[in-house]
Amino acid sequence: MSLLIQQTLIYAVPLMVVALAGVFAERSGIINLALEGIMIFGAFIGVMFVRLVQQWGWFTAAYAAKDWVAMQGFALLAMFVAAFFGCLFSLLLAFAAINLRADQTIGGTALNLLAPALVLFLIRIIAQQNTLSMAIGDSPSWFMIKKSMFGYGRTAKMGFLGSTFVDKAYPATYVCLIIFVVMSVLLYKTRFGLRLRSCGENPQASDSLGINVMKMRYSGVAISGALAGMGGFVYAMTTANCTANGDVAGFGFLALAVMIFGNWKPLNIVGAALLFGVFKCIAALYGSLDINGDGVYWLKEIGVSPNFYRLLPYAITLIVLAFTSKSSRAPKAEGIPYDKGSR
Amino acid sequence: MKKRFGLLSTDGGRTIVASLISIVIGMVIGALVVLIVGICTPTIGLKGALDGVRIILGGLFVLGERTEAGALAFGFNSVSMGNMLFRAMPLVMTGLSVAIAYRTGLFNIGAAGQYLMGTLASLFVALSIPSATVPAWIIWTLALLAGMLAGALWGAIPGLLKALLNINEVIACIMTNWLAANLVTWAFEVSNLKNVAEGTKTAYIYKTTFNNVATSKLGLDQLFPGSQVNGGILIAALFAVIVYIIITKTTFGYELKACGFNRYAARYAGIHDKRNIVLSMAIAGSLASLGGALYYLSGNTEFYWNTYQTLPGEGFNGIPVALLAANNPIAVIFTAMFMSMLSICGTRLSQLTAFNEYITNVIIAVIVYMSAFSLIIKMFLGRHARKDEPLVQAAVALTESLKPGKAPPDAAKASDPKPISLDKGGADQ
Known part of the structure; x- marks a missing residue:
């Protein structure tokens, strides 16, 4: 059970953050279809940063001394770098959509094509293969916290809470949760958030009240890019052993679906992300999942093909969308380029 | 100039x-x-x-x-030329698929999944019917039709969701893409079409030359010796012409366009907008899947079936093909060739540098x-073009001369000499 909760969180939290990234863009009036591409780019930048820093030997001493606080600082730094470059990458979309009034769907698709192409082109030249990995060690040995760090022995038990939320967990997941809360408050409880949301509903009215629509939309897309870039790196770090291969398996699109299903609201998004997280987790771990702790791998033993579990998240998405579509309410002005002259 | x-x-x-x-x-x-x-x-x-x-x-x-x-x-280089034509074939079809959906205001990003479903159905038909008893050309035709049907059904799913429940077709298409990738992997995994004759290969399906159900070369291989080209490119071009005729010359095509411009206005005019959205996506799906069917029926391509984590690039490259062609079906043939030329360049690049x-x-x-x-x-x-047209120039000159501050040149000369010395335009005259 604790494995299921832990793994679900590992999938659900990046999903939440990336879905919130989508909310920031859409609430400001820009459809950000490029979430997938920005995630791919952020994952690449984060892994590249980790690799470079390892090659420079900055954290080697801390790694040898098992100084896990320093290691977590390193992970935070990499997350920040990934967020920064994700933000830069998303400005391509912002420029096309805001300044040039381009078709946002096509612009987003272009970034989704660009990110894997550019990333794979560079990875092949850097690593002579299609996967870029860390220079030294692997993701668990660098970024995971383990019970031994708190003085527990190999056989000592940490209790349910300890073994679920502390042992073998990535603190990056919790950092993402905190960022999710902070950014939700920013969007819903501050003056800036109100102004940003108004630009996605009625930009003409916002403009008449002296709000700079262009600036608000730029900040919406930039925040969106930063969150998605960070989410991409956290996804790569926690589920792909800190490697980048120009692919996040449709995770960015799942985040878009979570956003729609969550009705563009943070609390609903948490619920939606947890639902998808459970199915993603089952798809990844169906063979080693012991749900009620009786030593029986039930999902494996009922003899359903692994292909079924793999297609489950996508099928569920479609079904859930079909059932919730009636109550869904998208920001009114999303996808429409702002034109001062139109009414 | x-x-x-x-x-x-x-x-x-x-x-x-x-x-x-x-x-x-x-x-x-x-x-x-x-x-x-x-x-x-x-x-x-x-x-x-x-x-x-x-x-x-x-x-x-x-x-x-x-x-x-x-x-x-x-x-x-006859090999590169022929291969360019060969690789253009699926791109023409996926490009047409994106283009016809775009006419109805739908962004078909699901061509990749439809392409995979077409591959699945046509390969199953082509390899399952015994070619010893049934003539090869009948199997080949059946395989193409099966592919088209599978793609039409697959494309109709996002169409139905859009028409009946107003679900964004982009999200629905992306989900059906990944569903198709998983379904195709699953279906081939349990099938007996996996290539076991060539022991070194893993996760490949038999080529269609295995039972002699391959697309006819139609003499194109003599034109471009050594290349993979076959008659499929002519079939693709034929479909481009058919789509062109449907879009520009038929009532149905006009209805599709009307739905694309304004779905609600079209409904007001008595057009079944929901039916047309579903049909448009179904046609788009069958076109994309025909691309997959043609590509893998050609006999010199093998399908890698363990594809649940990757989607075929041909599906997504249909988008630039259609965009560059401005959704014109005839232009799609040429933009598809440009795209396949790029892909040849890419292969060359990794071979030689x-x-x-x-x-x-x-x-x-x-x-x-x-x-x-x-x-x-x-x-x-x-x-920029308008500035150069004589009629526009005349109009610009006229409006300039009618501006209130600026009296006609000769009148200005008489009343006030000062502006003339400053105004170069007036002085020239």
Whole structure:
């Protein structure tokens, strides 16, 4: 059970953050279809940063001394770098959509094509293969916290809470949760958030009240890019052993679906992300999942093909969308380029 | 100079120029990336980078081997030419698929999944019917039809969701893409079509030459000896013409366009908008799946079935093909050839230099990015063109002279000499 909760969180939290990234863009009036591409780019930048820093030997001493606080600082730094470059990458979309009034769907698709192409082109030249990995060690040995760090022995038990939320967990997941809360408050409880949301509903009215629509939309897309870039790196770090291969398996699109299903609201998004997280987790771990702790791998033993579990998240998405579509309410002005002259 | 403005004076001409600008910018950025990466990488250097740029621009005409001095040799390469036509075939079909959906205002990003479903159905039919008892051409035709039907059903799913529940077709298409990838893997995994005759290969399906159900070459292999080309490209071109006729010459095509412009106005005019949305997606699906069917029925391609984590690039490259062609079915044939030329260049690049084929995807992405604001480029071109037209010039001159502060030149001369000395236009006259 604790494995299921832990793994679900590992999938659900990046999903939440990336879905919130989508909310920031859409609430400001820009459809950000490029979430997938920005995630791919952020994952690449984060892994590249980790690799470079390892090659420079900055954290080697801390790694040898098992100084896990320093290691977590390193992970935070990499997350920040990934967020920064994700933000830069998303400005391509912002420029096309805001300044040039381009078709946002096509612009987003272009970034989704660009990110894997550019990333794979560079990875092949850097690593002579299609996967870029860390220079030294692997993701668990660098970024995971383990019970031994708190003085527990190999056989000592940490209790349910300890073994679920502390042992073998990535603190990056919790950092993402905190960022999710902070950014939700920013969007819903501050003056800036109100102004940003108004630009996605009625930009003409916002403009008449002296709000700079262009600036608000730029900040919406930039925040969106930063969150998605960070989410991409956290996804790569926690589920792909800190490697980048120009692919996040449709995770960015799942985040878009979570956003729609969550009705563009943070609390609903948490619920939606947890639902998808459970199915993603089952798809990844169906063979080693012991749900009620009786030593029986039930999902494996009922003899359903692994292909079924793999297609489950996508099928569920479609079904859930079909059932919730009636109550869904998208920001009114999303996808429409702002034109001062139109009414 | 005059001729250029002649081209710019019509809407179609401006579309062509806008597409050409997108292509040029895409190629330049691709070349720049290669140049920068090459110079920054010590093992490649300036010489390697320049070779890379040469292949990006003229990869179609690179001969297989380097000369003795180590330089690239250029010339007519029948293998590359034929392969370009061969690889253009699925792109024509996916391009048509995206184009016809776009006419109805739908963005068909699900061509990849439809392509996979077409591959699945046609390969199952082609390889399951015993060719000893049934003539090969009947099996081949049945396989094509099965592929089209599977794609039509698969494309209809997002169409139905859009028409009945108003679910964004982009999200629905993406989900059906991944569903298709998983379903295809599952179906082939339990099938007995996996290639076990050639022991070294894992996760491949038999080629259709295995039971002699391959697309006819129609003599094209003699035109381009050594290449993979076959009659499929002619079938694809035929479909382009059919789609062109449907869109421009039939009531149904007009109804599709009307739904694309304004779904609610179309409904007001008595057009079944829901039916047309579903039909448009079904046709788009069958076109995309026909691409998959043609590609894998050709006999010299093998399908890698363990594909649950990857989607075929042909599906997504249908988007730039359609965008560059401005959704014109006839133009799709040519833009598809351009895209397949890029892919040949990419293969050449990874064979002959230290670079790899992914740079062509960068170029394609830049082209799509440019296409997103091709409308702006067209408007910009239009503005420049109008300045040159004699009628517009006359109108501009007339409005200038009618401005309140500016009296006709000779009247100004008489009343007040001072402005004339300042106003060059007046002095010339």
